[in-house]
Amino acid sequence: EPEVTQTPSHQVTQMGQEVILRCVPISNHLYFYWYRQILGQKVEFLVSFYNNEISEKSEIFDDQFSVERPDGSNFTLKIRSTKLEDSAMYFCASGGGLSRETQYFGPGTRLLVL
């Protein structure tokens, strides 16, 4: 069964550093998303991406964040100048197979900013 994959599974970084989180969506999907979940809190939407551009972003997704689909298979989230409060689980999701609205999540990248 096709699945969304994410790398790395864990990332530890120093405050102020840049991180890139990588995702490989399901191959025939067209819609891509990033969500995050701070420990003990709900899953929050960050950004949606379709046709090589951002279709929607949340208030969380400020200039510190960017997304890219560099090669037709990978989908990346870059966080510049990380802050302590960026520590969270970051989930990539893809949708648009039979139903655009049915989204499948990757296993997540746990980011810890020290």
Place this chain on the structure above:
Amino acid sequence: RKEVEQDPGPFNVPEGATVAFNCTYSNSASQSFFWYRQDCRKEPKLLMSVYSSGNEDGRFTAQLNRASQYISLLIRDSKLSDSATYLCVVITTGTASKLTFGTGTRLQVTL
């Protein structure tokens, strides 16, 4: 008011019991509804979509009441493996299919 509200629980039930979770949503423009399941420190996994007429998938039954803006999930004959957090999720019209999550309801099924 939170967009999607759930009782956080935990609900502790014995194996074989029937348990029901409710969820309310605040935005009347919400158009699509789902239940996801999340195990500890894992990704959300789609359990089922929720349709206006109600729908069933094995031991799981979902209901939607648009007038009252609430969604329910019923689990019959609970199994130990049902222990997880159940997430109520909505999509609102015009939002590029972004998922809005509730905080989840934790279920613990015991022997």
